[in-house]
Structures are given as structure tokens and as C-alpha cells.
Amino acid sequence: MEPNTLEIARGEVSAAGNTVLEVRDLKTYYRTRLKEKVFAVDGVSFTLEEGKTLGIAGESGCGKSTLSISLMGFYFPPLHYDSGSIIIGDTDIMKLSKEQLRKQILGRKIAYIPQAAMNALNPTMKIIHFIEDIMKEHRPELDKRQVRELATERFETLNLSPKVLDSFPNELSGGMKQRTVIAISTILNPTVLIADEPTSALDVTSQKAVIKLLKDLLAKQFIKSMIFITHELPLLYHVADEIMVMYAGEIVERGTSQQIVFDPLHPYTKRLMGSIIVPEHGMKAQKLAAIPGAPPNLKHKIVGCRFADRCLYTTDACRQGKIENRTSGNRVYRCHVDPGTLKEWYANEEA
Ligand SMILES: Nc1ncnc2c1ncn2[C@@H]1O[C@H](COP(=O)(O)OP(=O)(O)OP(=O)(O)O)[C@@H](O)[C@H]1O
Numbered sequence: 080m081e082p083n084t085l086e087i088a089r090g091e092v093s094a095a096g097n098t099v100l101e102v103r104d105l106k107t108y109y110r111t112r113l114k115e116k117v118f119a120v121d122g123v124s125f126t127l128e129e130g131k132t133l134g135i136a137g138e139s140g141c142g143k144s145t146l147s148i149s150l151m152g153f154y155f156p157p158l159h160y161d162s163g164s165i166i167i168g169d170t171d172i173m174k175l176s177k178e179q180l181r182k183q184i185l186g187r188k189i190a191y192i193p194q195a196a197m198n199a200l201n202p203t204m205k206i207i208h209f210i211e212d213i214m215k216e217h218r219p220e221l222d223k224r225q226v227r228e229l230a231t232e233r234f235e236t237l238n239l240s241p242k243v244l245d246s247f248p249n250e251l252s253g254g255m256k257q258r259t260v261i262a263i264s265t266i267l268n269p270t271v272l273i274a275d276e277p278t279s280a281l282d283v284t285s286q287k288a289v290i291k292l293l294k295d296l297l298a299k300q301f302i303k304s305m306i307f308i309t310h311e312l313p314l315l316y317h318v319a320d321e322i323m324v325m326y327a328g329e330i331v332e333r334g335t336s337q338q339i340v341f342d343p344l345h346p347y348t349k350r351l352m353g354s355i356i357v358p359e360h361g362m363k364a365q366k367l368a369a370i371p372g373a374p375p376n377l378k379h380k381i382v383g384c385r386f387a388d389r390c391l392y393t394t395d396a397c398r399q400g401k402i403e404n405r406t407s408g409n410r411v412y413r414c415h416v417d418p419g420t421l422k423e424w425y426a427n428e429e430a
Pocket residue numbers: 109110111117119137138139140141142143144145146157377
């Protein structure tokens with residue numbers, strides 16, 4: 080079904096397809112020791128379609144990790160939920176109790192691989208014991224032999240040696256540990272997998288193996304969709320079907336990976352991606368560009384565009400009221416300037 084214009088304008092729908100996750104106007108904040116609220120996720124809305132990988136890009140501190148943690152619906156101080164919905168299937172998980180979340184959602188519907196996940200494994204437990212613990216909670220009808228059979232089959236299908244099951248974490252290389260964490264985290268076939276910098280701190284060969292594993296999980300339908308966060312632009316471009324760009328707690332643009340990298344609309348995306356005339360092979364070493372200045376302090380109420388202090392094209396209009404989303408074809412971006420004018424400005428920069 081085609082999304083209607085209003086839905087797109089709210090940034091709630093990006094593409095036709097089977098929606099597996101819908102986030103509506105989500106707001107979450109850190110409470111500081113001085114009792115101030117830092118809204119690191121401030122009115123985020125988006126959908127994720129079955130079979131798709133959605134990348135999240137943005138400078139350090141723009142809220143990517145907070146958004147991904149927030150999507151689990153499970154909050155530990157200093158992070159708090161303020162408002163909004165996280166809908167998986169027919170369930171708004173924010174309406175569930177912590178117990179319901181733990182039993183019905185975490186690991187089953189949504190799984191999260193945090194930064195440096197591989198270092199979080201308890202070194203005194205063999206890999207099979209992590210899987211047994213998960214199954215005890217979620218598939219109590221299975222005995223130990225059945226759990227081992229299931230784990231062996233899963234590891235073999237993912238081209239991981241079943242011998243790993245009888246290893247301790249510190250007997251595995253960094254890359255193998257990371258792949259093992261991913262295999263364990265997805266053993267219940269979650270609808271959505273969130274991978275936050277899953278390849279950072281790995282050598283190039285291990286990075287490739289992790290990416291292949293993630294793609295295999297999708298292709299073999301052990302997961303239905305993925306949210307992928309990385310600072311590595313070429314990696315994001317190659318892994319993600321679509322990219323959302325975050326700035327100061329808001330989504331400022333969403334489009335296909337091709338559009339975001341090579342034809343950005345929002346001035347923040349434009350700066351973040353550097354020059355749009357980048358031949359693909361030249362992207363290999365490219366990271367997200369450093370932009371002069373710093374994002375606004377989220378402790379304070381911000382009026383107008385959050386990027387205004389760093390944008391090359393700021394006018395008085397940018398500093399007034401709330402900046403609403405605009406649409407251009409399948410794309411949504413949060414800037415009051417029309418696409419034609421933006422493209423003209425960017426063309427002049429390159430002239
Ligand atoms: N414990 C905390 N207390 C207060 N503010 C915090 C806390 N943790 C993060 N923040 C703030 O929340 C905002 C978003 O941080 P977050 O780590 O989500 O960004 P990020 O885009 O994931 O960065 P990175 O790419 O470095 O992981 C930042 O302004 C950060 O300073």
C-alpha cells in the first residue's frame with residue numbers, strides 16, 4: 080500500500096512493505112546529577128520494513144546509541160522514558176510491564192548487540208551454557224540434548240564451528256567472539272536485530288566475517304530486519320538499504336543509502352557526507368566528515384533548527400518556531416528549504 084503524504088510528512092512511513100517496527104514520537108532522556116533532563120531522543124518516528132536494513136548515521140553524541148537502547152523498551156537510570164510508542168507486530172511494547180518485556184519481547188522480538196558486545200561474555204561460562212540459559216527461560220520444554228542439537232544446527236548453518244559451543248570466551252579470537260555473541264543473541268529468531276558498531280575494534284578480515292554473518296541471518300530469515308549503526312560510511316552504504324541521519328536527538332533525514340551518501344538534502348547530511356562527488360572506490364577509507372562547531376546542548380530548550388549554528392545557509396527563518404519535516408519523493412528531511420534551492424546551493428559550492 081502506498082503511504083499517504085501526511086504519513087510521510089510525519090516521517091512515520093518510508094516505503095511500502097510489511098512493517099515490522101514502528102516508532103512514534105519517541106522521547107527519552109538522561110537525568111543528570113543536577114536533575115536536568117537531557118533529551119537524547121527527542122520526538123523520533125520511523126518504520127522498519129521486513130527484509131530491510133536501516134542504517135543510522137550521525138556524529139558522536141547525536142543520539143544513535145541512546146535511540147537503539149531506547150528501542151528495547153527497558154530503561155535503567157540515568158536513562159528514562161518520557162513518551163511515544165514502539166510498536167512491534169500489534170504490540171506497543173511501552174505498554175508492557177518489565178516482566179512482560181523480558182519474557183515476550185527481549186531476545187524474541189528485538190535483540191540488541193551493544194558496542195563491544197564481545198567483551199560482555201562471562202569468561203567462566205562455556206558458550207553452550209549461555210544458550211542453555213536463554214532456552215531455560217524461553218523454551219523450557221527443550222532438554223539439554225535438544226538445546227545442543229538446536230545450537231549445533233544453528234552454528235553450522237551460520238558457518239560457525241560447533242566446537243565453539245564447548246569453548247570459553249577467552250579461548251576465541253575477537254572476531255570469533257563477536258560472531259558467537261551475534262549467533263547467541265539471535266538464537267530465538269528476533270524480528271529486529273539492532274547492531275551498534277558491531278565491527279569496531281575488529282581487523283578487516285573479522286569485520287567482513289561479521290558483516291557476512293549479519294547478512295546471512297537476514298537471508299536465512301533468522302531475523303526479519305536490522306538496524307545498523309557505524310561510523311564507517313562505506314560500510315553503512317554497503318550494508319544498509321536506507322539510512323536515517325540523526326542530529327541532536329532528532330532524525331533530520333531519511334532516504335535510500337544511495338540518496339543519503341551521494342545526493343543529500345539536509346545541510347547536516349551534506350556536511351556529514353563530505354563532497355557528494357565521491358567515486359565509489361574512493362569511499363573505501365572515508366569516514367563521516369568532521370563538521371566545524373559542536374551540536375547544541377540538549378539540556379536547553381532549542382527553538383528553530385538544531386543545526387542552525389553550524390549551517391552555512393542559516394537565515395532568520397531557521398531560528399524560529401519548530402522546523403517540520405518536508406518530503407521529496409520517498410524522502411523525508413527536517414529543513415524548511417525546498418529541495419531545488421538546496422541542490423542549487425550545493426551545486427554552487429562545487430562550481
Ligand atoms: N549517562 C548520561 N547522562 C547524561 N547525558 C548522557 C549520558 N549518556 C549520553 N548522554 C548524552 O546523550 C547524547 C546522545 O549520546 P549517545 O551516546 O546516544 O550518542 P551516539 O550518537 O551514540 O554517540 P557515539 O557515536 O559516540 O556512540 C549526548 O549528548 C550525550 O552527551
